Amino acid sequence: MAHVSTHPSPSPAAPRKENGPPLRILVVAAEEGGGLVQSARQWAGDAGLELETAPDLPRAVRQLAAKRWDVVLALLGEHADEDLAWWVDALRGASGSPRLVAAAQAPSMGLVLRAEKLGVLDLLSLPLRRDDLLQALRRVRAAAAEVPVALPAVEHHAVGPYALVGQSPAMLEVYKLMARVAASEATVLVQGESGTGKEVVARAIHQNGAEAAGPFVAVNCAAIPENLLESELFGHEKGSFTGAITRKIGRFEQAGSGTLFLDEVADMSLALQAKILRAVQEREIERVGGEETIPVDVRLIAATNRDLREQITQGRFREDLYYRLAVVMIRLPRLADRGDDLVLLTAYFVRQFAERYRKQVRAISDRALDLLRNHAWVGNVRELRNVIERAVIVTADDTLRAEHLPDELRGEEASLPDRPQGGTTLLTLAELEARHIARVLAHTSGQIGAAAEILGIHRNTLTRKMKEYGL
Amino acid sequence: MSAPLPPVRVERALGLLPELEAVAPLRALLVSISRPDERSLWSSSGPYLTLGKRGIQPDELRRHMPRAFHQITQHLQALYQAYVEALDAQQRSDASGVVRALLQAGRLEEGVGRPTQARAWYEVALRVAEGLQDRRPEVQSLEALGWLALELGRHAEGARHFQRSLALAEGEFDQAGAIAACEGLGDAALWQGQWAGAQAWYSRGLRLAQSSVDRRAVGQLERLLGVLARRQGDLAGAGDHLRRAREASEAAGAADEMARVLNTQGQLEAQLGRHGAASIAYREALAWAQRAPRDPALELAIRLNLAELQLDAERFLEVDEELRRAEQVAIAGNLTRRLAQVYILMGRLRGRQQDETGFVFFEQAIELCKTVERAAATEGQVYLEYGLFRERLGQREEARAYLERAREIFDSVGEALERERVDAELRKLSA
Secondary structure (H helix, E strand, O other), rough: OOOOOOOOOOEEEOOOOOOOEEEEEEEOOOOOOOHHHHHHHHHHHHEEEEEEEEOOEEEEEEHHHHHOOEEEEEEEOOOOOHHHHHHHHHHHHOOOOEEEEEEEEEOOHHHHHHHHHHHOOEEEEEEHHHHHHHHHHHHHHHOOOOEEEEEOOEEEEOOOOOEEEOHHHHHHHHHHHHHHHOOOOOEEEEEEOOOOOOOHHHHHHOOOOOOOOOOOOEEOOOOOOHHHHHHHHEEEOOOOOOOOOEEOOOHHHHOOEEEEEEHHHHHHHHHHHHHHHEEEEEEEOOOOOOOOEEOOOOOOOEEOOOOOOHHHHOOOOOOOHHHHOOEEEOOOOOOHOHHHHHHHHHHHHHHHHHOOOOOOOEEHHHHHHHHHHOOOOOOOOHHHHHHHHHHHHHHHOOEEEHHHHHHHHHHOHHOOOOOOOOOOOOOHHHHHHHHHHHHHHOOOOOHHHHHHHHHHHOHHHHHHHHHHHOO | OOOOOOOOHHHHHHHHHOOOHHHHHHHHHHHHHHHHOOOHHOOEEEHHHHHOOOOEOOHHHHHHHHHHHHHHHHHHHHHHHHHHHHHHHHHHOOHHHHHHHHHHHHHHHOOOOHHHHHHHHHHHHHHHHHOOOOOOOHHHHHHHHHHHHHHHOHHHHHHHHHHHHHHHHHHHOOHHHHHHHHHHHHHHHHHHHOOOHHHHHHHHHHHHHOOOOHHHHHHHHHHHHHHHHHHHHOOOHHHHHHHHHHHHHHHHHOOHHHHHHHHHHHHHHHHHOOOOHHHHHHHHHHHHHHHOOOOOOHHHHHHHHHHHHHOOOOOOOHHHHHHHHHHHHHOOOOHHHHHHHHHOOOOOOOOOOHHHHHHHHHHHHHHHHHHOOOHHHHHHHHHHHHHHHHOOOOOOHHHHHHHHHHHHHHHHHHHHHHHHHHHHHHHHHHH
16 A cells, blocks of 8 residues: 555546565655656555655655665756766665656756666656556566576686686687697787676686796786886885886786786887887896896786787787787687677676675676676676676675665666566657767767767767757 | 777876976876776776876877867967956956956956966955955955965965954954864964964864854864864764754755764764765765765765775775775766875775785875975875885885885975874884
């Protein structure tokens, strides 16, 4: 039964009552806020809601922390865009991962798209219409119909703090190549998109090679400020430059009799590339500010997420160094090309993080799995790992559900096939166009020229459409 | 069609910009619109992304330039307008009006982060005010100079201004001026670790605020007494002050002050080991900050506390996310000193994860400290934390060198409390 705080009478126009357990909803708006509170109270009975209210965000925070909520219906103010971001932020700390339904006066297309990007369940226009609210709430109820799927058993090969997981044909080819190369002393270049596991592969080669007893030293060339990278690699003598307050042994020396892994090697300046080339060829280095020549005995494995051949063509990478590094080349597949490895990796990460955070997670819902399968995974395995870690942190039961996934993934629910209790919103052509433009703009980091090129329209046309859709 | 060119890294872009005051707004604009290269977000260098590694598209900078020119022109217009108003007042022989206009010019300069220029305007205002029979303009000028001195870390100088303004305000029965002076004197004492002095000044200010039924000031002073009690370890007393601060600030409808009270409440709860309550207090503080007039520094202070709380609880993923949000607020708001503090915490996080590459955050923080005025104490803080980071990784020699550098810096700016902390760490290292 619905609990209504002050006005329990149902709307006379209500055609039917919602089935299932009541949804706990917190309506956040001042009493005079566009009639939102009154409308929600009026329909609470038919909608099967247990409703409470708060006048504003600060006062809602305590209520959000005090008990579990299914939905928060929030009125956005004059600065709707900013309000939206604050709401999403506030809900991160709320109990029960409630879904946000926002309401605004005449929302622009830009606001609708931003809401979608932030994972807001729905953005409703004021004055609130009963059917719109019920439709949004049906999508929340659909979550309750999720079916748990047991996590499959996963065979993995431990590599230090990481593991190699996967049985897809693409990965089997990688394993074969790794086995062959580990036994040799050849320099290896690992190529693959961000997050495909280049360092794990490098560690596995080291672990199974002749240098296994020596250290594995990893340097991320893109993370280190350009002016410090040389001293990080080769070391420096005390006082050789401002900030050299002690003598430093560089990574080449630290990796002696072991493996030096140069990650994101394409991010090095040409001058430094020349020094690396010399170290690889001559097997000796000099510390910055030092005069002594120091012999080094390391196996070098390099990795990059760029196309080094293209970098060479553009004059950004030395061809001679490329041939020195790419004696053996291992190309890692994208997660999207690894088929059911996604499920195995998911299961592996769920177990790993469940153990770390002392949770009893044994299953994942079919809906959550659909969302994971449907996602583009630009960050590949690293992104998946991150998503699962976050989900395990927020879950309180034994099944990982769609509600535990981050907002960005939940925002993609609309593109999943319809479910029995869920609703499907059919888009107008204009809405579809606006969404596509927004995606392309996000892809080009807001660069209008580049976006216009991708869309195949003139820059001025794009600017006009952006204005039209409030992007 | 050719692919768009990759963005220029901020570290390179700034390398092309000389350290000239005339291009300071351009530097600020460049930093504020920089963003992480999408390709690096999920790369292995993504977790180590700092300001220097963000990217800037020349085209985008070009597009934003009219907005920057508009802001510069607006600022200059307002500044010149304030000066013309001072001249108008001078012509009318309205010396109070002259002081008012000059103080306004100073506030405008302070608002755009030009403290030295602001100070020059306030000093002219004070000179004019000193010749007047009505002493209130002098009280206001001294107050402005006092707050600015505290902001610049010149605590003793600030205290001198507030002492003078208090004496004059009391002579003029200027209750608001006297309350502000007491608060300033309390702050100066607090920053210098003079707990008894701070207690006396805040209490005196509170009595004055209560007698003039100034709820906002009551809330503010109760909060400051709460801060002081917490620092002295009187946690029950701090709780009482903060409860009263909350009541007064809520009654006064002061959303910004509510955010500050709850921020302090969060620190208190954390000190009491009540992680959940602290987290709720910080989130509530953020919600109040959203209702208040936009103040990125306040939002940042709360986010940094929240991140520190999560760090203590070893919730590393959440720490990282919170710090990235804080970083964005600091960059968009051009809050360089605060940004350095964000990077200190990021470095500390990596240290807790035994991740040596975390040193990049300290290096970036040091770079940032060199580019802003009044950042010596922050730089000392960076070296202190850098030393602790190295110590955690077992690099004792480097740890000692960084701690000694921190000690030198704290010595040079007279930060006695921090210097003591460094000494204690050095003693631990030797033991």
